């Protein structure tokens with residue numbers, strides 16, 4: 001049993017450092033204090049077969065305003081944790097299944113990913129009352 005735990009920990013460390021190039025670039029741009037929590041979260045997801053495809057991380061106030069202008073449900077500049085590098089937008093793939101922003105909440109919940117996020121102290125955008133945003137994970 002101790003050997004199994006050791007192999008799992010080695011797998012976890014490997015997963016933490018083995019993100020796709022695009023996801024690695026986005027995670028590397030997050031705030032240091034947040035990126036390690038995200039790396040552990042993504043490694044736990046990988047351990048259950050869900051591969052992360054990050055689409056957005058830290059962004060400038062101008063970029064945030066552009067998103068707000070495109071869809072007013074997105075916060076304006078000054079109102080998003082993306083602006084201080086403490087939020088990640090990420091799709092997940094397992095085999096033929098990909099979890100996207102348009103994927104129903106029940107499917108996301110059944111994946112176990114929101115539970116893993118809560119274990120890591122992350123807030124899940126799938127629970128936002130005003131704007132269903134299941135690809136969004138952040139921390140205060």
Ligand SMILES: [Zn+2]
Nearest residue numbers: 087088089136
């Ligand atoms: Zn987001």
